[in-house]
Amino acid sequence: MEPVNPVEINFDGIIGPSHNYAGLSLGNLASASHAGDPSYPRAAALQGLAKMRGNMAMGLAQGFFVPLPRPNLRFLAEIAGDGAGPVDDRLARAIWSASSMWTANAATVSPAADCADGRCHLTVANLVTMPHRYQEWPDTLRQLRLAFADTAHFAVHDPVPACFGDEGAANHMRLASSHAAPGVEVFVYGKAGGAFPARQHDQASMAVARRHALDWNRVLMVEQSPEAIAAGAFHNDVVAVSNGNVLLAHEQAFANREEVYARLTAMMPDVQIYTVPASEVSLAEAIRTYLFNGQILSLPDVSGGGGGMALVIPTEAWESKPVRGWLDTLLASNGPIRTVVPVDVRQSMANGGGPACLRLRVVADPATVDPRFLLDERKADAIERVISSHWPEQIDPAHFPPDAALAAAIVGARTALLDVLELGELA
Ligand code: SUG
Numbered sequence: 001m002e003p004v005n006p007v008e009i010n011f012d013g014i015i016g017p018s019h020n021y022a023g024l025s026l027g028n029l030a031s032a033s034h035a036g037d038p039s040y041p042r043a044a045a046l047q048g049l050a051k052m053r054g055n056m057a058m059g060l061a062q063g064f065f066v067p068l069p070r071p072n073l074r075f076l077a078e079i080a081g082d083g084a085g086p087v088d089d090r091l092a093r094a095i096w097s098a099s100s101m102w103t104a105n106a107a108t109v110s111p112a113a114d115c116a117d118g119r120c121h122l123t124v125a126n127l128v129t130m131p132h133r134y135q136e137w138p139d140t141l142r143q144l145r146l147a148f149a150d151t152a153h154f155a156v157h158d159p160v161p162a163c164f165g166d167e168g169a170a171n172h173m174r175l176a177s178s179h180a181a182p183g184v185e186v187f188v189y190g191k192a193g194g195a196f197p198a199r200q201h202d203q204a205s206m207a208v209a210r211r212h213a214l215d216w217n218r219v220l221m222v223e224q225s226p227e228a229i230a231a232g233a234f235h236n237d238v239v240a241v242s243n244g245n246v247l248l249a250h251e252q253a254f255a256n257r258e259e260v261y262a263r264l265t266a267m268m269p270d271v272q273i274y275t276v277p278a279s280e281v282s283l284a285e286a287i288r289t290y291l292f293n294g295q296i297l298s299l300p301d302v303s304g305g306g307g308g309m310a311l312v313i314p315t316e317a318w319e320s321k322p323v324r325g326w327l328d329t330l331l332a333s334n335g336p337i338r339t340v341v342p343v344d345v346r347q348s349m350a351n352g353g354g355p356a357c358l359r360l361r362v363v364a365d366p367a368t369v370d371p372r373f374l375l376d377e378r379k380a381d382a383i384e385r386v387i388s389s390h391w392p393e394q395i396d397p398a399h400f401p402p403d404a405a406l407a408a409a410i411v412g413a414r415t416a417l418l419d420v421l422e423l424g425e426l427a
Contacts, residue, residue, distance in 0.1 A: 005365045005367070006112065006113070006179055006180045006363050006364055006365055007060075007061050007179060007363070007364075007365070008060070008061070008179045008361055008362070008363050009061040009062065009063045009362050009363075009364060009366060009369065009374070010055060010061075010062055010295065010297075010359040010360070010361055011063040011064060011065055011103055011106075011147075011360045011362060011373065012048060012051065012052050012062070012063070012064050012065075012103060012358050012359045013048070013064070013065050013067070013100055013101035013102060013103040013106075013358055013359075014045060014048065014064050014065065014066055014067055014101070014383065014387075014417070015044040015048045015067070015098060015101045015347070015348065015358075016041070016045075016067030016068070016070060016098035016100065016101060016410075017041050017067065017070075017098075017392055017409070017410045017414060018041065018067075018070045018097070018098045018395070018402075018410045019039050019040075019041040019044045019045070019098040019101070019347065020039045020093075020097075020098065020395045020397070020400055021034040021035055021036065021037045021038075021039050021350060021351060021397065022035065022090070022093040022094070022096075022097065022132075022400070023035025023036065024090060024093065024097065024099075024130060024132045025130055025132075025234070025351075025352060026130075026196060026197060027195075027196030027197055027199075027229065027232065027234040028232065028234050028352040029232040029287065029288075029352070030349065030350055030351060030352035031351050031352045034350040034351065036397045037350065037397065038394055038395065039347065039394070039395045040347055040394055040395075041098070041347075041391045041392050041395060042387060042392065042393050043347055043393075044347030045387045045391050046384065046387055046388070047343075047344055047346065047347055047348070048101065048345060049380060049383060049384055050343070050344070051312070051355060051358065052375055052380065053377070053380055054312070054343060055295070055297065055312065056375065056376075056377070056380075058297065058299055058300075058310060058341075059299065059300040059302070060297060060299075060300070062374070062375040063147070063362070063373045063374050064375055064383075065100070065103055065106065065140075065143055065147070065360070065373065066143070066414070066418065066421065066423060066426060067098060067100060067414055067417070068100040068136060068139040068143075069139060069414065069426075070097070070098065070410060070414070071095045071096050071401075071411075072095045072096075072135050072139075074135075074138070075094075075135040076095050079091055090131075091131060092401050093132070093400065093401055094131050094132035094135065095135070095401075096400070096401055096402065096410075097132040097133075099132055099133050099136065099351075100136050100139070100140060101348065101353065102170075102348075102353045102357040102358060103357075103359060103360040104168060104169045104170045104235075104237060104357045104358070104360060105125055105127060105136075105167050105168045105169070105235075105357070106125060106140050106144070106168055106169075106360050107122045107123055107124045107144060107360060108122070108123050108125065108168050108169050108208045108212075109121070109122050109172075109361060109362050109363075110122075110174075110185060110214060111174070111176075111179065111180075111362075111364070112153065112363070112364070113176070113180055113181055113182045113183065113363075114174070114182055114183050114185060114212070114214055114215070114218070115155075115213050115214065116213035116214075117155070117213060119151075119152070119153055119154055119155050120148070120155070120362065120364050121154075121155045121156075121157065121211065121212040121213070122144055122154065122156050122157065122362070123157040123160065123168075123212070124137050124141045124144060124156070124157065124158065124159050124168075125137065125140075125159065125166045125167055125168030126159035126161075126162050126164075126166045126204075127165075127166070127167060128162045128165045128166075129165045129167075129197050129199040130199075134162075137159050141156070141158070142426065144156045146370055146373075146423075146425060146426070147369060147370050147372075147373040148362075148364075148369065150368045150369075152368075153365070153368040157211050160203075160204045160207040160208060160211075164201040164203040164204035165199050165200060165201045165204060166200065166201070166204035166208065167199045167200050167235055169237075169360055169361065170200075170235035170236060170237045170357065171187065171188045171189065171199075171200040171205070171224075171236045171237070172185065172186065172187055172188070172205075173185075173186040173188070173236070173241070173242040173247070174186070174242065175242050175244070175245055175246075175247060175264070175268055175271055176245070177244070177245055177270065178298075179244075179298070179363045180363070182215070182218065183218065184218045184219075184220060184264065184267045184268050184271075185209065185214055185218065185220070186220045186222055187202075187205035187206075187208070187209060187219070187221050187222065188200065188205075188222045188223070188224050188236035188240070188254070189201060189202035189204070189205050189221065189222075189223060189224065190223070190224045190229050191223060191226065193226070194226050194229050195230055196229055196230060196232070196234065198224070198229055199234060200224070200235075200236075202221060205221060206221070217267070218267055220260070220264060220267065222254055222255075222260050223256065224236055224239075224253065224255065225253060225254055225255045227252055227283065228252055228253055228283060231252075231283045231284060231287055232287045233283070233287055235357075236253070237293055237356050237357065238287055238290065238293055239252070239253035239283070239286060239287070239292050240253045240254075240292055241292050241293070241294055241295075241296055241356060242296070243295075243296035243297065243298060243309060244298055244309065244336065245268065245270050245271050245272055245336075246271075246274070246296060246309065246335075246336055247264070247271060247272070247273045247274070248276070248292060248296070248311075249273070249274070249292070250276050250278070250281070250283060251276060252278055252283050253292075257275075261273055272335065274330065274335070276291070276326055280325065280326050281323055281326050282322070285320060285323065286323075288316070288320075289314065289319075290313070290314050290316060290349065290354035291313060291317040291320075291326075291327075292356075293313075293314065293353075293355060293356040293357060294311045294312055294313040294314075294354070294356060295311070295355050295356050296309050296310070296311050296337065297309060297310045297311075299338075308336060308337070308339070309337045309338065310337070310338070310339045310340070310341050311327075311337050311339070311341065312341045312343055312355050313340060313341070313342055313343070313354075314342070314343060314344075314345055314346075314354045315342045315343065315344050316346075316349060317342070318340070318342035327340055343355055345358065372421055372422060372423055382420050382421075383417070386417045386420050387417075389416075390409070390413035390416045390417070391413050392406065392410065392413070415427065
């Protein structure tokens with residue numbers, strides 16, 4: 001069944017009240033270097049909300065997911081049983097993690113136009129590589145099943161088997177002449193053996209492509225370059241991003257760049273590939289600034305001259321001299337990307353999550369989505385009020401995991417949000 005009016009809806013994770021810097025992600029240099037810093041959950045969540053408002057102001061559809069329950073008592077019971085034995089300090093911190101904010105890791109999404117049954121397919125990511133992230137999928141799945149309950153238009157799948165690590169849309173790119181047209185789906189996996197974990201297993205990507213019943217002539221399996229993983233690109237979306245027929249990639253993003261480009265061009269002759277040379281922006285600078293963790297957004301065509309695209313990047317990238325130099329060249333080329341929009345998501349960035357990590361792209365008719373997960377200005381105001389009044393202003397690492405008072409505040413903040421959004425099912 002064809003959706004009536006499919007558009008890209010970005011579902012951002014509302015940054016949770018337990019947002020903190022516990023240094024839990026090996027291979028994520030920002031998480032490691034900010035371990036033990038004080039965090040500012042209220043500022044973090046307001047930064048995320050401001051990004052959502054900015055994208056809505058450009059005329060784009062915006063959705064959100066709510067933070068998952070923390071502390072995660074289900075996960076704690078699984079690892080600690082009746083609670084008699086000692087629990088490792090990192091696991092004690094993990095059960096408070098706000099990492100579900102990075103919804104690019106929630107699921108892999110194939111729009112209806114790519115899937116044999118004409119429905120949009122979503123497979124929740126198992127995130128097995130990191131314990132604090134592995135705990136996410138059961139609650140994420142509950143939320144996906146609620147938001148996309150319309151089975152005439154959506155199929156929501158369980159995770160792929162846990163022997164194959166799957167990190168969701170962060171390792172998946174889609175290129176298509178328009179959101180509604182059939183696309184080429186690119187799955188990027190890593191090979192184990194380097195100093196840092198390769199989080200995406202090729203068999204996980206293959207399983208997702210099979211379940212979504214994609215057309216194999218339009219599927220590309222691509223190996224991420226080991227040097228990118230070694231340099232701190234724990235997900236492909238740290239070194240490459242796509243939208244429409246545009247691919248932006250760092251020169252060192254893929255193991256076999258020339259072959260990848262040739263195969264992609266054969267599948268999609270009008271693809272426009274922009275490669276950022278290491279001589280202009282080093283891999284280290286790309287990873288530090290998260291240039292590629294931008295959102296490339298197709299803007300509505302209000303003037304009839306074509307809407308063009310905007311590139312939403314973190315301020316860290318905008319403030320980098322080499323990155324700015326490359327962006328100036330990009331804009332001067334008069335290509336599809338016509339404007340660059342810097343956004344301040346510094347609280348998330350300090351844990352390795354840029355603008356693109358904070359969103360899951362779903363191409364669908366908004367009328368087929370549970371409206372409780374769709375944002376408008378009024379709802380954004382209501383969410384902002386809850387964040388301002390309930391989210392802790394600061395979490396001091398010396399008091400983490402939280403004492404009883406902070407724990408109660410974190411639990412109460414989420415409850416207040418669910419109340420306002422009428423999402424009591426997720427309590
Ligand atoms: O999985 N950081 C996340 C960042 C995820 C970014 N997502 C994408 N690139 N799509 C991660 O490494 C840090 C949490 C901590 O250290 O407490 C963390 O989980």
